[in-house]
Amino acid sequence: MFNSALLALPTVWILASLVHAQGLLTPGATPPAGFKFELGIWFADYGTPASFNKELGRNFASFQAAQSIPYGVENGKVIHGPEEQENQVLAAQRLDNVPSSWDDSTNASVFMTIYADYLAPNGSRGLEFVSDVAITRLATRLDSYRSTGRDVYMRWLPEMNGEWMLYGKQPQQYVETWRRMHAIFKRLAPKVQIVWSPNFDLPVADRSYWPGVEYVDIVGTSTYWKGFGYNSAIAVDYVASEIANVYNTYAKANNLPFIISEASGAWEQGPGRSPITGATFNATIDNVTQAELQRSFWAGILNPSFFAAFPLCRAAYIFEVAKQEEFFTDFRVLNNTAVASAFKGVVDAVDSAGYMRWATPVSKTSSATSTAVATSVATSSAVASVVSTTTTSSKSAAHTHLASAGMLGFVAALMMTIF
Numbered sequence: 001m002f003n004s005a006l007l008a009l010p011t012v013w014i015l016a017s018l019v020h021a022q023g024l025l026t027p028g029a030t031p032p033a034g035f036k037f038e039l040g041i042w043f044a045d046y047g048t049p050a051s052f053n054k055e056l057g058r059n060f061a062s063f064q065a066a067q068s069i070p071y072g073v074e075n076g077k078v079i080h081g082p083e084e085q086e087n088q089v090l091a092a093q094r095l096d097n098v099p100s101s102w103d104d105s106t107n108a109s110v111f112m113t114i115y116a117d118y119l120a121p122n123g124s125r126g127l128e129f130v131s132d133v134a135i136t137r138l139a140t141r142l143d144s145y146r147s148t149g150r151d152v153y154m155r156w157l158p159e160m161n162g163e164w165m166l167y168g169k170q171p172q173q174y175v176e177t178w179r180r181m182h183a184i185f186k187r188l189a190p191k192v193q194i195v196w197s198p199n200f201d202l203p204v205a206d207r208s209y210w211p212g213v214e215y216v217d218i219v220g221t222s223t224y225w226k227g228f229g230y231n232s233a234i235a236v237d238y239v240a241s242e243i244a245n246v247y248n249t250y251a252k253a254n255n256l257p258f259i260i261s262e263a264s265g266a267w268e269q270g271p272g273r274s275p276i277t278g279a280t281f282n283a284t285i286d287n288v289t290q291a292e293l294q295r296s297f298w299a300g301i302l303n304p305s306f307f308a309a310f311p312l313c314r315a316a317y318i319f320e321v322a323k324q325e326e327f328f329t330d331f332r333v334l335n336n337t338a339v340a341s342a343f344k345g346v347v348d349a350v351d352s353a354g355y356m357r358w359a360t361p362v363s364k365t366s367s368a369t370s371t372a373v374a375t376s377v378a379t380s381s382a383v384a385s386v387v388s389t390t391t392t393s394s395k396s397a398a399h400t401h402l403a404s405a406g407m408l409g410f411v412a413a414l415m416m417t418i419f
């Protein structure tokens with residue numbers, strides 16, 4: 001089977017009444033002069049760059065996709081790129097294949113997440129497959145995407161502080177691998193920006209995953225809200241309180257740019273069970289509409305007060321996916337008219353105030369992509385087939401986090417993978 005990149009999704013549950021996040025955002029505050037924020041979208045589930053631009057009515061500044069390292073495994077053989085894939089039509093349709101499948105005709109940047117998610121039948125896993133050859137081929141491939149006129153960001157093995165990753169909880173090997181990757185990338189792909197992105201709950205005192213400021217271009221983190229049976233309005237300070245530790249400890253302390261690598265509210269439906277309390281629900285308790293849930297989540301980011309509090313934060317990526325978790329969970333903001341309208345209202349407010357930067361249309365003839373663009377256009381079914389071939393190695397950290405929840409005074413961090 002093809003070891004295509006997995007979507008590792010941390011989800012988060014809080015007891016709203018126990019979170020004390022007041023004071024992180026100052027109403028009426030404004031960011032420094034010239035501040036611009038970029039909105040990106042991770043389109044793993046459906047759609048293409050062009051279709052999301054159409055839905056938003058603007059050109060997203062960045063698109064996110066994921067690749068594995070090594071790129072794949074076919075019939076037991078490690079392969080290092082789409083050119084080695086047996087089925088070239090499928091290779092061209094993969095949404096991580098920027099030159100052949102990104103159809104937006106803009107200079108939106110490429111934000112490529114890389115997972116070391118190969119688990120061999122003999123138990124070899126994760127970092128053991130991150131050879132110099134695999135890194136070299138990845139660096140060359142990502143650098144080649146720059147010829148499409150796009151900036152390229154590479155989020156290397158994120159959420160490494162989570163046990164749900166095959167490379168997780170191995171800080172010493174992680175840092176060694178990072179520095180090896182960094183040396184190869186700076187030689188072969190010096191303009192590709194390298195993003196270090198732990199899960200949000202990295203304890204302040206634990207610096208063991210940090211490779212050092214000289215090895216990192218950008219700091220990022222993941223942030224989600226999840227109610228486990230309750231769909232509720234999300235406090236405006238929620239995201240601020242989630243990201244504050246990673247932002248302060250790594251971005252602000254080193255004066256590095258910061259990115260919210262993946263984010264959204266979780267709209268849950270149907271029967272399910274809370275892994276925190278064990279309570280079962282025949283149906284969720286909906287205190288708010290789906291539109292209001294997502295509006296309240298995103299108003300915590302797309303907000304001048306947030307920009308003022310986190311001036312190094314330059315972008316956020318929407319996790320545009322729905323899937324079965326403890327409940328059926330819809331993270332999407334552009335898949336439903338009412339939700340999209342509420343979301344666009346939040347975008348409109350910060351955009352009309354001049355805080356947003358969008359991508360610029362690029363004529364196809366001036367772009368080096370033209371050879372590949374004709375090959376194929378990604379379709380929803382092709383995306384689905386890619387996503388559905390991923391292998392499972394998921395683990396939930398819910399129960400381990402539960403134990404410390406009381407001590408922290410709030411309950412956070414339910415982690416799981418979503419394939």
Ligand SMILES: *[C@@H]1O[C@H](CO)[C@@H](O)[C@H](O)[C@H]1NC(C)=O
Binds near residue numbers: 121122124
């Ligand atoms: C385990 O399998 C992988 C992939 O086939 C191979 O590269 C590796 O050498 C194997 N390890 C051992 C100890 O046999």
Ligand SMILES: *[C@@H]1O[C@H](CO)[C@@H](O)[C@H](O)[C@H]1NC(C)=O
Binds near residue numbers: 282
């Ligand atoms: C949930 O559904 C089951 C089976 O239909 C029913 O027996 C039970 O009373 C329901 N529970 C609640 C709280 O509605």
Ligand SMILES: *[C@@H]1O[C@H](CO)[C@@H](O)[C@H](O)[C@H]1NC(C)=O
Binds near residue numbers: 045046322335336380
């Ligand atoms: C909603 O998302 C599903 C996949 O999750 C996709 O098949 C469908 O086309 C989307 N609909 C709209 C209106 O975007």
Ligand SMILES: *[C@@H]1O[C@H](CO)[C@@H](O)[C@H](O)[C@H]1NC(C)=O
Binds near residue numbers: 107149
């Ligand atoms: C996209 O093109 C516009 C217009 O040429 C330019 O101002 C902008 O900096 C470009 N953006 C990126 C990310 O290269």
Ligand SMILES: CC(=O)N[C@H]1CO[C@H](CO)[C@@H](O)[C@@H]1O
Binds near residue numbers: 232286287
């Ligand atoms: C978080 C929240 O607002 N929860 C409320 C949702 O609605 C139920 C039923 O009306 C209340 O009991 C919860 O307190």
